[in-house]
Amino acid sequence: MKKRFEGRDEPIVEPELAIIDAHHHMFDRPAARYLMHEIAADVALGHDIRATVYVESHAMMRADGPEALRPVGETEFANGIAAMSASGDYGRCRVNAGIVSFADLALGAAVGETLDAHAVAGGGRFRGIRQVTLYSRNPEPYRYMFAPPPPGVMTAATFREGFAELGPRGLTFDAAVFHTQLDEVMALADAFPDTTIVLDHMGFPLAMGMDEGGRAGIFAEWSATLREVARRGNIVTKVGGLGMPFWGFGFDGRDEVVTSDALAAAWRPYVETGIEVFGPDRCMMESNFPADGHSCGYVPLWNALKKITAGCSAQDKAALYSGTAARVYGLDVDLG
Template sequence: MTDSGTPTPETAIEPEMPIIDAHHHLIDRPGRRYLFDAYLADVSAGHDIRATVYIESQAMCRAEGPEALKPVGETEFAAGIAAMSESGTYGSCRINAGIVGHADLARGDAVAQTLDAHVAAGGGRFRGVRQVALSHPSPEPFRYVLNPPPPDLLNAAAFRAGFAELGPRGLSFEATVFHTQLADVADLADAFPETVIVLDHLGFAMAMGMSDADRQGVFSEWAKGLRELARRPNVMAKIGGFGLPFWGFGFDQAEVKPDSDTLARTWRPCVETGIEAFGTGRCMMESNFPVDAMSCDYVTLWNALKKVTQGLDAAERHKLFFANAARIYDLDVSS
């Protein structure tokens, strides 16, 4: 502990392990500013982050022009940051090597115009679309959602008509859902078996504000749904997002943030369940920064994920932390 009573910042463990951060954001909103310099400081703080995948948050959209093309501004922004990173001036990490943008798939086949504009703007980096699909009867979790979606989005006929435009372009879909929607993701995967679906944050087990007993019940439901979803070979999984309040861990409310040992103990059942369900060949590790900074800093987060997986052999860990993201997002980066 420091003299002020705050924990001493952690040093990165296993600093030689190459990592692709498969999910992060750059944001500039009232009360939340996390742009290139801030993220660069995090990826340079001790872990060997070789490349990153930028995920949309509907930041930096175009202020003018057709509504359908406004989200393309975010891809233009992310591609610009990627070009800065590729210059080598800011270190060896290739920030935004892959880009996932926003498109309103509920526009049906008319979304093709948006997708093609994203691909052009990405400069060879655009890999897929995320349209947040979180749906829940309680309004409470949506206090933490920047752009709340319409309910039951994944089952809407118009959405599926738009979804059908992804596969022919070789684009994937990022599914951001609660555990109560895992069956909907499975149905979507069955309907479009040739399209890669990436399950973000292991499909949040929504246990916010619950008792320990109720949280255990949610965990059981989540694990069952996760294993059933994993039977679809076109679904991949990102392991992370545990810093958000949805899981009910409570670290986001703690005055003193937990160390990596505490996080590893708490997150282990979730991480191990995800790996058991999907196997080491279909999981990717993510920081979900800056959002997960609600519960810990960047170095501590990766320390915790490394500690949870130390029982696996080196080849399996390399898949989880690097190789799977490189393959799934088609990133040309060396390990």
């Protein structure tokens, strides 16, 4: 994440635009640290981040106890950070106002115990589950995954049994897939029409290592499938994650500082397609930090997204940057 600190001197675009960062991570690992002080420092750079949604990254899981309950340690950790933020000592932003945790839905109906334990540990902030199911025959993407999943997770009967435990509890499911797996997301949405599925990062069109022609082919394939996904009214999407190397933009390998103009030029077709297909009321903007720090800094990332959406109405911007996230995750955030 060598580029995470780049572009901090860029002027803030639309500094008055209130934002709920709908997707970020926190952890303390030998190769990377992103905790309260780090996110507070990024927020203090000038974008008006009012609140954030914490999304699991297998951080601070319990070291012992029943295997199924070990992920609850991450909710305890995220809620502790939220309590620090709620003190106001780190600024106005309410970090981890919503918490999306991990539970192994392949446990079947037994996962209900894990979900209920998350709810207790979350102190009213627990909102849903993410179970990463990214799968590719190409081994290259796995270099960037902390806990690569096995293939076929979402198609297993026991996974659906576990998924059925979410809806009655009012919980969402964050789906992390490549575009080649979007049919599995659609099948899940059709089977559980009353459960909200949040498609992370617009369903990652996987184009690593491809030339311009190859990326164009993937874009056409992805955009056509995304339109089919959007026909399912219980699916919403997060617009972001564009700093990850999966997209094939190559910013992670550049030596020069990556500006918001460069990001906006590359990201525009994808961002505009996602918003056009789902509509602002089903899109929420995200930083995916610090993971997107592979390609750019926090300031140019939000500047790029704002430049791409500059032509949107004030009402649509309010939905994209805060309203959809507040509604989907049930966040009570001061946006005035």
